[in-house]
Amino acid sequence: MTLLASSKLDIRVAGRPLCRGLDFRMQPGECWALLGANGVGKTMLLHTLAGLRPADAGHVRINDRPLADWSARELARYRGVLFQDSQDTFPASVLETVLSGRHPYLRFWEFESAHDHELARQALARVGLQGLEARRVDTLSGGERRRLALATLLVQSPRVMLLDEPSNHLDLRHQMRLFAYLCELTREGLGGLLMSLHDVNLAQRFCSHVILMFGSGDVCTGPVAETLSEHTVSRLYDYPVHAVYDGVHCWYQPD
Numbered sequence: 001m002t003l004l005a006s007s008k009l010d011i012r013v014a015g016r017p018l019c020r021g022l023d024f025r026m027q028p029g030e031c032w033a034l035l036g037a038n039g040v041g042k043t044m045l046l047h048t049l050a051g052l053r054p055a056d057a058g059h060v061r062i063n064d065r066p067l068a069d070w071s072a073r074e075l076a077r078y079r080g081v082l083f084q085d086s087q088d089t090f091p092a093s094v095l096e097t098v099l100s101g102r103h104p105y106l107r108f109w110e111f112e113s114a115h116d117h118e119l120a121r122q123a124l125a126r127v128g129l130q131g132l133e134a135r136r137v138d139t140l141s142g143g144e145r146r147r148l149a150l151a152t153l154l155v156q157s158p159r160v161m162l163l164d165e166p167s168n169h170l171d172l173r174h175q176m177r178l179f180a181y182l183c184e185l186t187r188e189g190l191g192g193l194l195m196s197l198h199d200v201n202l203a204q205r206f207c208s209h210v211i212l213m214f215g216s217g218d219v220c221t222g223p224v225a226e227t228l229s230e231h232t233v234s235r236l237y238d239y240p241v242h243a244v245y246d247g248v249h250c251w252y253q254p255d
């Protein structure tokens with residue numbers, strides 16, 4: 001079974017190619033990073049794979065079914081999207097916001113159950129926001145708001161997670177803890193994770209596979225060990241880097 005796949009996927013914006021002929025298959029338990037320079041099209045690609053915007057050509061399949069065959073409710077239960085920025089239209093509380101992750105499972109006018117509240121409590125504890133349930137979201141710091149968005153996604157418990165720059169606003173400890181948790185959850189629960197990142201070293205450390213977007217539609221995919229190199233990372237950001245290996249971890253440093 002393939003959780004998420006694209007074939008011959010083309011994405012263009014204002015006539016400009018962002019992604020040309022992308023073929024990839026995400027198998028259960030895999031963690032993928034989506035890397036590329038600013039403005040190269042990472043958000044557009046994530047949104048296309050999530051079914052939030054149409055592709056210009058090619059196909060997306062989730063769980064081996066074409067996107068068009070999924071109802072909105074089915075999709076909301078199966079794949080979760082973390083947007084680049086959180087927008088709070090109403091001054092909801094932390095608890096109300098995290099419980100909104102359960103809405104795909106509720107019927108119209110149905111209230112959240114004790115089980116939903118327990119999932120919300122566990123997710124808030126997981127991201128270190130326990131005790132803040134009654135706080136208004138517009139009083140949270142940037143990092144706290146980001147962690148609340150991640151908790152809301154966890155409460156949704158999607159099989160496939162599509163995350164747009166999940167490390168935004170997170171300090172070092174929260175980055176390392178949450179990335180380790182998301183990847184362990186994906187591997188052990190045999191889900192699928194695709195996240196756009198600006199830190200190639202987070203991809204190198206936590207991910208099994210990468211999609212690289214080089215600009216003008218050029219894309220390539222593959223296992224991290226075979227795809228990331230001094231050459232590809234330097235080309236990706238149009239800036240020279242060199243690899244450092246300490247016997248355990250490899251990372252890339254700008255020259």
Ligand SMILES: Nc1ncnc2c1ncn2[C@@H]1O[C@H](COP(=O)(O)OP(=O)(O)OP(=O)(O)O)[C@@H](O)[C@H]1O
Nearest residue numbers: 013014018036037038039040041042043044045084
């Ligand atoms: N409606 C639009 N009209 C014209 N260009 C657009 C429109 N929407 C997005 N773009 C352009 O599409 C390109 C890809 O945008 P996208 O947000 O996917 O980039 P990104 O790789 O996620 O960037 P970043 O790393 O800066 O977040 C950008 O150059 C952006 O300016």
